[in-house]
Amino acid sequence: MSAEDQDSIADIAPSPTGDWRHLDDDVSEKADTISLGSEDSVEEYEALLYGFPSSATGVAKGIHGASTVTESTAVSGSGTSDEGKDVQHSRKTLLCNDVIIDNILAELDVQDIAKLRQVSQQLWECSKEGAVWKRKLEREKHFLPPVPPTARYSLENLSPTEAERFLVRCASLARGWDAERPRYLHNWKFDAYRIVVDMVLLPGGQYIVASVTDQFWSRFSVRVFTSDFKYSMASPIAQMDVPTKAFELRAKYMTFRGKPGIVIAYIRRDYRHSAYKTRFDVNRLADGYQPPANDRQLKYECVVTHVELAAVELLGDVTGTAPQSRQEFQILAEQQGRPFQVLTEITSRSRLSSPAIDDDVDGAPLIAVLKHADGVADRIIYKNLDGGPGTTLIGTPHANLPHLPQSIMAFGIIPIQKQFLVIRRAGVDVDMDSEPEGAAPAANAQDPFAPYYWAELWDIVDGAGQAPITRDPASFSNIFTSQGNYWKKVWISDHGLGPALAHDLSLRPQLLGRGGRPKLKPITVFVKARRCAGIAYSALWPRGHPLGRLTSEDLASGPETYRYDFGPSFLLFDPADLVDDEAHLRYVEYQALPGSARPLLYTVPIDTARQNRFQIAAIMGLWDRALLKPFDVSAAVRILQAADEGTTEVKDGALMVDGDRVTRVSEEFEMEHKSLRTISAIAWDDTIGRLCIAYANRTELAVFDFAAVPLRASSCSGGVDR
Numbered sequence: 001m002s003a004e005d006q007d008s009i010a011d012i013a014p015s016p017t018g019d020w021r022h023l024d025d026d027v028s029e030k031a032d033t034i035s036l037g038s039e040d041s042v043e044e045y046e047a048l049l050y051g052f053p054s055s056a057t058g059v060a061k062g063i064h065g066a067s068t069v070t071e072s073t074a075v076s077g078s079g080t081s082d083e084g085k086d087v088q089h090s091r092k093t094l095l096c097n098d099v100i101i102d103n104i105l106a107e108l109d110v111q112d113i114a115k116l117r118q119v120s121q122q123l124w125e126c127s128k129e130g131a132v133w134k135r136k137l138e139r140e141k142h143f144l145p146p147v148p149p150t151a152r153y154s155l156e157n158l159s160p161t162e163a164e165r166f167l168v169r170c171a172s173l174a175r176g177w178d179a180e181r182p183r184y185l186h187n188w189k190f191d192a193y194r195i196v197v198d199m200v201l202l203p204g205g206q207y208i209v210a211s212v213t214d215q216f217w218s219r220f221s222v223r224v225f226t227s228d229f230k231y232s233m234a235s236p237i238a239q240m241d242v243p244t245k246a247f248e249l250r251a252k253y254m255t256f257r258g259k260p261g262i263v264i265a266y267i268r269r270d271y272r273h274s275a276y277k278t279r280f281d282v283n284r285l286a287d288g289y290q291p292p293a294n295d296r297q298l299k300y301e302c303v304v305t306h307v308e309l310a311a312v313e314l315l316g317d318v319t320g321t322a323p324q325s326r327q328e329f330q331i332l333a334e335q336q337g338r339p340f341q342v343l344t345e346i347t348s349r350s351r352l353s354s355p356a357i358d359d360d361v362d363g364a365p366l367i368a369v370l371k372h373a374d375g376v377a378d379r380i381i382y383k384n385l386d387g388g389p390g391t392t393l394i395g396t397p398h399a400n401l402p403h404l405p406q407s408i409m410a411f412g413i414i415p416i417q418k419q420f421l422v423i424r425r426a427g428v429d430v431d432m433d434s435e436p437e438g439a440a441p442a443a444n445a446q447d448p449f450a451p452y453y454w455a456e457l458w459d460i461v462d463g464a465g466q467a468p469i470t471r472d473p474a475s476f477s478n479i480f481t482s483q484g485n486y487w488k489k490v491w492i493s494d495h496g497l498g499p500a501l502a503h504d505l506s507l508r509p510q511l512l513g514r515g516g517r518p519k520l521k522p523i524t525v526f527v528k529a530r531r532c533a534g535i536a537y538s539a540l541w542p543r544g545h546p547l548g549r550l551t552s553e554d555l556a557s558g559p560e561t562y563r564y565d566f567g568p569s570f571l572l573f574d575p576a577d578l579v580d581d582e583a584h585l586r587y588v589e590y591q592a593l594p595g596s597a598r599p600l601l602y603t604v605p606i607d608t609a610r611q612n613r614f615q616i617a618a619i620m621g622l623w624d625r626a627l628l629k630p631f632d633v634s635a636a637v638r639i640l641q642a643a644d645e646g647t648t649e650v651k652d653g654a655l656m657v658d659g660d661r662v663t664r665v666s667e668e669f670e671m672e673h674k675s676l677r678t679i680s681a682i683a684w685d686d687t688i689g690r691l692c693i694a695y696a697n698r699t700e701l702a703v704f705d706f707a708a709v710p711l712r713a714s715s716c717s718g719g720v721d722r
Helices: 041-050 059-076 082-090 097-107 110-116 121-127 130-139 160-177 274-278 309-315 326-336 439-443 507-512 552-556 633-645
Strands: 015-017 186-191 195-201 207-213 220-227 234-242 246-256 259-271 298-308 340-348 351-359 365-373 376-384 391-395 406-414 419-426 452-459 469-471 487-492 523-529 536-540 588-593 600-605 618-624 649-651 654-657 660-665 679-685 690-695 700-705
Touching: 097 110, 097 121, 097 130, 110 121, 110 160, 130 160, 130 507, 195 246, 195 690, 207 246, 207 259, 220 246, 220 259, 234 298, 234 309, 246 298, 246 351, 246 365, 259 274, 259 309, 259 351, 259 365, 298 309, 298 351, 298 365, 309 326, 340 351, 340 365, 340 376, 351 406, 365 406, 376 406, 391 419, 391 452, 406 487, 406 523, 419 487, 523 588, 588 679, 633 654
Parallel strands: 195 679, 391 469
Antiparallel strands: 015 340, 186 700, 195 207, 207 220, 220 234, 246 259, 259 298, 298 340, 351 365, 365 376, 376 391, 406 419, 419 452, 487 523, 523 536, 588 600, 600 618, 618 660, 649 654, 654 660, 679 690, 690 700
């Protein structure tokens, strides 16, 4: 690496920046609007909310209508009609409250409780007791949506309504996802007051982080929005201005120096010299633009910031006591200091991409970013955000493929074993449709079966300063031979472990118990191959899981099962499965929105894609029994045996085992075409089933919720606030 290309990894004291924002700070003020897409969606929302059968049977509407009349009569005190008799009966004490709570409600699931509470006032009141729902949190502790790691979400501070929200959300999403065509139950919109160019949904639904710009693309900032505190409403709470467009945005709940918060990382580009500003607009370049190896006009920066959650919860609408007037807000905001703390800045004259942030096994916050040295992504730069020098790590070439150039396609952090999961490539990926005749075969002339793809685990070693370290991988998977069907893009799902338990003040460590730890979920790699009309995927399972299929030699390497290892079939797709009718691929391109349990696929018409805007033709959900129920070992064994015996079959696009579906892609979601046009950014939170879409020609964001959830302030008279 030449002196000119030396990276700068700043080890600086956290510097405060940015501003707190009240809703009135933005020029435009637009009321939130709610649009419940189909005629049935209101009834379906209420049906799932109360646990009734689908409204298609005509039962939910009738029962809910009677229930509402009964409750209204009870409140008004009139009891002369037949409905009044029902109310008087519903007020009778059936059993002792303790018996109902400890012996009846404790044995029922969420939907059964929702049905039972409609029978009488006593059952309604018992069903709202915190003990009912907090016991169920204990049962569902490995399936709950994530929560911010603050004391606000501890068992002591969690209200019964909030506990019910978590459980109803889980139950309704699981039920809705089993449908042939999952349907969103609630569609709401909010104004971001700027055009959103990139965004991330924090898992669990409480916050949205977005990179925004004005209509002229001249001013840029990163904004944090509160969400889900007043249902169907979101508003900006903090903003940090940036010199140029922030893209490849990442956000996670992490603790920095004892303070739980949101850690945000992003990439931005800038001109090396101001004279280049007249030649091109750096903000209009594609996010994935790879400059020529000899380019000297651009520089890259990876910035990491931290927003303390205590201040956000105080100024936001978490407790319901947030200041309402702008003046009150400003007084309280000044007492909190600046919202953003810049933790580090990694700068390079080579392209930086794919930032990853996570806690390591000891709970220390880590930033890692991919560097494209001389146009080849072959090294990872990483740093402990608590302090110390950064490190540049380079993997050694695969011993069986030394004759081909090797690079990194994607990577992620596995915190529990302090390793990087790295997807590598040997050979040159060439688009044969765009290259001159004869150029594509010449690129891989040394090996006609190239490119090759495989995965490796790299140990995260302690920081060693500026000099790059070259190390052998700790382990690697088998090699996939593409036979010229090159991989255009690779995504890796989040591990789903949540923030490090050592610093988590929420209910998670309380539910797991002393010394407890969350169960390991699969990490899934999604692949878009050139000649594949869809997305291929392969899951990395924890050691000891049947679908990991580790050999006895692998298991002999250590008794520890709380870790991930490569099975013999990881990334080894059937080449025939990756080849489809190429005529179809001339019109649409497949993309993935990764998720550990419920990934989404969508298609983009090729002729409509433009920089910073695109159109979606269709959105579909991936249903995979193993991903949805990763802890069901017996089902995994059954699938494995069928695969070994060759008894699996494909019927109507679904993989079947003994007549039961194992994997399938859902039918296209029913969404209005105008909701899928001129899109600038899209984000998916599979933990709560929330899809968020931003638009290139307006500041409005559309949110589609595929899970039902009670509103915040439930009341005895109606069950939900309208």
